[in-house]
Amino acid sequence: MQKVKVAIIGAGSISEVHLNAYVKNPLAELVAICDLNEDRAKEKASKYGIPRTETDYRVLLADPEIEAISICTWNNTHAEISIAAVQAGKHVLCEKPLCQTMEQAYAVQDAVKASGQVLQVGFVRRFGTNVQILNKFIEAGDLGEIYYAKASILRRLGNPGGWFSDKKRSGGGPLIDIGVHIIDICWYLMGRPKVKSVSGNTYTKLGNRSNIQNLSFYKAADYDAEKNDVEDLANALIRFENGASLFVDVSFALHSKKDETSVKIFGDKGGAEVEPELNIISEKHNTILNMSPQVNALTFDFEQGFYNEIEHFLLACRGEVQTISPVEDGVEMMKILTAIYESAEKGSEIQF
Numbered sequence: 217m218q219k220v221k222v223a224i225i226g227a228g229s230i231s232e233v234h235l236n237a238y239v240k241n242p243l244a245e246l247v248a249i250c251d252l253n254e255d256r257a258k259e260k261a262s263k264y265g266i267p268r269t270e271t272d273y274r275v276l277l278a279d280p281e282i283e284a285i286s287i288c289t290w291n292n293t294h295a296e297i298s299i300a301a302v303q304a305g306k307h308v309l310c311e312k313p314l315c316q317t318m319e320q321a322y323a324v325q326d327a328v329k330a331s332g333q334v335l336q337v338g339f340v341r342r343f344g345t346n347v348q349i350l351n352k353f354i355e356a357g358d359l360g361e362i363y364y365a366k367a368s369i370l371r372r373l374g375n376p377g378g379w380f381s382d383k384k385r386s387g388g389g390p391l392i393d394i395g396v397h398i399i400d401i402c403w404y405l406m407g408r409p410k411v412k413s414v415s416g417n418t419y420t421k422l423g424n425r426s427n428i429q430n431l432s433f434y435k436a437a438d439y440d441a442e443k444n445d446v447e448d449l450a451n452a453l454i455r456f457e458n459g460a461s462l463f464v465d466v467s468f469a470l471h472s473k474k475d476e477t478s479v480k481i482f483g484d485k486g487g488a489e490v491e492p493e494l495n496i497i498s499e500k501h502n503t504i505l506n507m508s509p510q511v512n513a514l515t516f517d518f519e520q521g522f523y524n525e526i527e528h529f530l531l532a533c534r535g536e537v538q539t540i541s542p543v544e545d546g547v548e549m550m551k552i553l554t555a556i557y558e559s560a561e562k563g564s565e566i567q568f
């Protein structure tokens with residue numbers, strides 16, 4: 217198969233993981249990298265042997281040689297760059313979240329449909345080995361009808377600062393940043409049911425806890441403790457048309473004993489824990505069984521997850537597969553996320 221000529225837009229932290237996956241993949245050729253910060257783009261270009269750098273993504277998109285792009289920029293630019301890219305005839309892998317508002321989500325979807333290009337949303341957890349293994353059990357009917365899921369990512373001290381805590385550029389705090397991953401993974405494993413109603417709460421009680429000493433946490437490159445207008449904690453109950461429900465809570469700051477990540481789904485024939493470790497729960501001969509798959513990685517394997525996601529994207533660019541993470545799923549996820557924020561603001565349930 218002919219190599220796909222790829223450019224990266226946004227040369228910050230996550231671009232590194234995209235770059236590593238493209239470099240390892242024989243189906244990809246990295247031809248350009250773009251960032252508002254020229255030095256950052258140049259530094260990545262020299263590290264990965266990329267021949268061209270740009271600071272204006274529009275100049276990059278005008279190059280007919282480029283077939284596909286990875287969007288690794290701030291959330292407020294995802295819709296604008298996605299639309300411009302598909303209109304310029306490029307395939308797009310857009311980091312999560314798809315965008316910030318429903319208006320943007322529908323505009324991206326319309327542009328993708330009109331262009332016939334591939335747009336894959338970066339729901340990378342779908343490509344984790346633990347999820348792919350579990351999906352085989354679900355597709356074989358081993359869990360039966362999945363009617364409940366529960367997911368948490370609770371960080372006691374984990375507001376990355378910089379653009380992440382600037383609502384204008386991020387669209388929100390832990391809900392849109394990390395909540396999107398776990399809501400998506402439950403929704404995907406539940407068979408992508410239509411959302412019926414959402415009831416959510418957000419809290420801004422603790423701020424970014426930048427006063428805490430002697431405990432390190434991930435900080436954005438442009439960390440600024442003064443700037444923070446996003447929620448510390450969000451929770452929600454999401455009901456689906458098929459009667460299933462999902463309970464979720466996520467935080468950047470919380471008086472919690474330790475950080476925790478947990479994703480669980482429950483069906484009428486079996487259940488499963490996806491995080492922190494894959495476990496499949498069943499019943500046989502009147503005995504409950506907790507089954508622990510004997511595999512290399514029971515938790516989300518970051519590098520492999522991104523490798524799988526990018527391999528799938530490249531195959532979709534070549535028409536070998538239909539992406540399992542299409543723009544429509546990005547739109548559905550935005551529906552849930554924006555409804556949680558709206559419900560929290562109004563103090564009442566949002567019905568669809």
Ligand SMILES: NC(=O)c1ccc[n+]([C@@H]2O[C@H](COP(=O)([O-])OP(=O)(O)OC[C@H]3O[C@@H](n4cnc5c(N)ncnc54)[C@H](O)[C@@H]3O)[C@@H](O)[C@H]2O)c1
Pocket residue numbers: 225226227228229230231250251252253256271273287288289290291293311312313338340378379393436437
């Ligand atoms: N899938 C995951 O697990 C995962 C993890 C982290 C981040 N992300 C997503 O990746 C995206 C980037 O996050 P990050 O952690 O790399 O942030 P970052 O701040 O480290 O990097 C973002 C880069 O984008 C550049 N940029 C912003 N607007 C631009 C524009 N219009 N044109 C060119 N460059 C532009 C910035 O200068 C910066 O270098 C976000 O959407 C985030 O949600 C996904």
